[in-house]
Amino acid sequence: NKLLIYMAVVDTLLIVxxxxxxxxxxxxxxxxxxxFILAFPYFLHPLKQTLLSxxxxxxxxxxxxxxxxxxxxxxRRASPGQYMIFVAFLSVSLNSRKFFEVQYNKSWTDYETTSxxxxxxxxxxxxxxxxxxxxxxxxxxxxxxxxxKIYLKIRESSKHESHRFxxxxxxxxxxx
Numbered sequence: 001n002k003l004l005i006y007m008a009v010v011d012t013l014l015i016v017x018x019x020x021x022x023x024x025x026x027x028x029x030x031x032x033x034x035x036f037i038l039a040f041p042y043f044l045h046p047l048k049q050t051l052l053s054x055x056x057x058x059x060x061x062x063x064x065x066x067x068x069x070x071x072x073x074x075x076r077r078a079s080p081g082q083y084m085i086f087v088a089f090l091s092v093s094l095n096s097r098k099f100f101e102v103q104y105n106k107s108w109t110d111y112e113t114t115s116x117x118x119x120x121x122x123x124x125x126x127x128x129x130x131x132x133x134x135x136x137x138x139x140x141x142x143x144x145x146x147x148x149k150i151y152l153k154i155r156e157s158s159k160h161e162s163h164r165f166x167x168x169x170x171x172x173x174x175x176x
Contacts, residue, residue, distance in 0.1 A: 002080035002081075003058070003061060003062045003065055003080045003083060003084075004062060006058060006080065006083075006084050007055070007058040007059065007062055010051060010054045010055050010058055011055055013051050014048070014051040014052060014054075014055055017044070017047065017048045017051060018048065021036075021044070021048070040102075040111070041101075041102035041103055041104065041111055042099065045098060045101070045102055046095055046096070046098035046099045049095045049098045050091050050092055050095040050098075051091075052135075053090070053091035053094055053095055053135055054087055054088065054091040056135050056139050057087040057090055057091060057135075057139065058083075058084070058087050059139070059143070060139045060142050060143060061083040061084070061086075061087055063142070063143050063146040063147065064142065064146050065077060065078075065080075065083065066146070066150065067146035067147075067149050067150050070149075070150050070153050070154070071149050071150065071153045094130060094134060094135070097116070097126075100114055100116050101113065101114060101116060101117045102114065102117070
């Protein structure tokens with residue numbers, strides 16, 4: 001349950017960040033406040049990307065924890081705090097470079113990409129390896145494998161339904 005609470009908190013923070021940036025400032029106010037313009041390239045953009053990674057990795061942590069609880073119930077499981085420390089460390093380390101991708105132009109009127117974002121190997125690494133593989137394909141494969149294992153375990157245990165006594169009505173009659 002604690003992992004689900006952590007996931008809800010991270011998801012809520014990401015939703016607030018996205019709604020604030022894309023809806024409130026751009027649509028309702030028609031402009032972005034000065035503090036937002038100053039904070040965007042150096043804090044808000046990296047924070048939003050880190051929260052997105054945390055959402056993905058927290059979902060994988062919940063799924064893998066549930067898989068372990070269902071498929072191997074007697075094994076020792078990591079605590080939710082350990083999962084979240086790993087998720088936070090992985091997300092921050094993968095997105096720390098986002099602090100160096102965008103900057104203000106020399107007149108402080110608009111954003112521009114840094115030389116890092118114009119370096120072709122970095123673009124390939126960023127778009128292909130991190131965004132496609134690390135936060136896309138790998139979590140998808142882990143979720144798929146965990147959910148298939150859970151499904152197969154539940155299907156296997158349902159074959160032994162007749163031997164289960166807890167939570168199932170039986171034809172047993174009470175003695176008078």
